[in-house]
Amino acid sequence: MHIRNAKPGDYPLYDGQGLYLVRTAAGSLRWRLKYTRPDGRENRMALGALPEVSLAAARKARDAARELLRQGIDPVAHARERKLEARRISEANFPAAAAAWLAKKRSNWAPETYRKAKYIVEAYLTPALRKTSVATLGSREANAAIDAVIAKAPALGRKARQHLAGIVEDAIHDGLRNDGQRILFRPQARTREAKGHIPAATSLKEVRAVVQAIRTYPNPVVRAALELSMYTAMRPGVVASVPWEELDLESGEWLVPAERMKTRHAHIVPLPRQAVALLRALEPLSGRQTFVFPAQARQKTPHLNRDTLSAALRAQGLRGTHATHGFRGMLRTVARERLGIDPDVLEAQLAHAKKGEVAQAYDRTRFDEERRDAMQRWADFLDAQE
Template identity: 35%
Template sequence: MPKRVDPLSPSAVANAKPQAKPYKLADGGGLFLLVQPNGAKWWRWKYRRPDTRKENALSLGTYPDVSLRKARDRRDEARKLLADGIDPGDQRKATHAANVDTFEAVAREWFARHAPKWASSHADKVIRRLERDVFPWIGSKNIAALEAPDVLAVLRRVESRNAVETAHRVHQNCGQVFRYAVATGRAKGDVTRDLRGALTPWKPQHYASITEPEKVGELLRAIDAFTGSYVLAAILKLSPLVFTRPGELREAAWAEIDLDAGEWNIPAERMKLRLPLLVPLAPQAVAILRDLYPLTGAGRYVFPGARTNKRPLSNMAVNAALRRMGYGKDIMTAHGFRAIARTILDEVLGFRVDIIEHQLAHAVKDANGRAYNRTSFLPQRRKMMDAWAEYLDGLRVAPGKVVAIKRRA
């Protein structure tokens, strides 16, 4: 006959002190509290496996997260399984495996592996897209059990709010997750392949931009007349001079900028291609930053947000400012400053395309197929940036006299 064990009291559990070696406090029915020398208290339930009759111990959680009453409830649930011939330990392993193989679990694992290689702004968009448009509907389902109609239903919900572009991007992300599941042995195929042609057609649109020199001059004068915040006015003035991607400029940190050397070193983790970039700063750009430094130089960000200097300016701020100046989204965008520079530097000022592309941080390789490093063509790029700033000054003050200057770096 089993030895009778007096049940524990809540105070006995709370007052159990650590000793030099681990020790147990029994509660009855196989439940006991394991007290570790470091003070940790683990609930365990001792039972015999139904197939081999070997003794096993099942973890029921830690105190105080799991109270005495909750530990007893978990023990009783496990005893019911055992009474039906089910090993509670095996049941837990199966449940855990099922949770690991859900679409959401696989997607988050895929994201964790790839996000470090992406620009933070892109990574944020991908995970928010999955969390908002996919996980609520199929996130808890085993990825191997999902079929094409399940994913199509998700995409149709996105389309129903007239977000055709987002639906196509969700389709792409789901396909990436399924292919990762195939590679890791948790799915047999990518069911999204069967959905090609099922969505409303959509083609990527180029960012709206002005490329006629006279129109650029009008834009520059509108920026000079902007009456918004000082920080927003500064980023508008600097955007055409550096023509980096909007997120790279918004998140610029003072630690990256050397005003005396006229250089801005953008680290790899903030770049789309995960390669660092050195941006030569023309005297006009340095002057804008020196003027801004007394206002924001004590903080991390060159262009802090309106509400707190602990975060950069909103990703909608520059586009909103352009709208206020009368430039609709079909005419000019924050990204459009890159198209202005790319077009005019090539077609008007005649700089070499590979040098322009390198300054734009596009995927440019040398004759041996190697990616150019951050200082490649630095003297030529510095001359190009200085010439570009001078050219913009000319457009700003002499709108009626646009001269095509053929210049080779």
């Protein structure tokens, strides 16, 4: 084969035993192998381009393909299987498999549910299993990873086990792991989990401490976000990321769209007079940009981070006694005991999922007016605790 002196009209150039060099319309030179499949049909195999693949390398690839044919193996099918296997190995790497699982779940989860799952996977599971393949992950390794989560953050143990089981199940469905090869979690991995309630102020003394701690917090934006959480009992992630467009201060309503709710149902939140006043006071501070609570220094999110609210409560001495999510428990317990508000009204305010309920554009139950009255009474009660 005389490649160096070949002219365009000389192609294809044949080297023997099916190997030849073709010139494409774009002018590149590519190696091809003509061969007969084990079933008797003729086929072509691409071996690469010149000069990346030299004549010697092309001959070596040809000989390897002919050896496979002698064994009754189609070299093209063999190459395809090797690529698929390499892809499976790459996708079965735990970090990749976990990321793929999260990506699939994102569209079906509320933003806060996804954020929590992503945190558990990236902060705990992936570091522990980063060198592991979901194709070969065994029960011993899985239980060790869950035990490590429980040792550092007991409250996250149950969710970590649930997420790990989901990642493995997804790997089975995607063909990255053999059917039926599920993880057997040890009983102690279940029983050792801390199932305690989220810290919440439920006594009158504790409620007063929370109100006073919030009212004395120095940062006006964070303080206002904590007050809105306290007045409405909405989930902290929803409060921290509320955009101005969801608020109707004239009617005193906050319309939270379905995609921002854990229940995936849009929710109407009645705003007491105190909440409307603090939101109006925020307008000059935020310039009424997209978000009500703009990001503070060194925050990566375009709005206030919910973790900033947690940090503020801890800074005010409430660690272990009241958390940002605890405003919900505080309303459910104290408003029932101290104000005698009907539990169904409180459940409607908290937007807890109702089994068997038909989805609606907005969850306008018969408690609209009752909730408006209840939340105004709740705000007045809180103000009296200063």
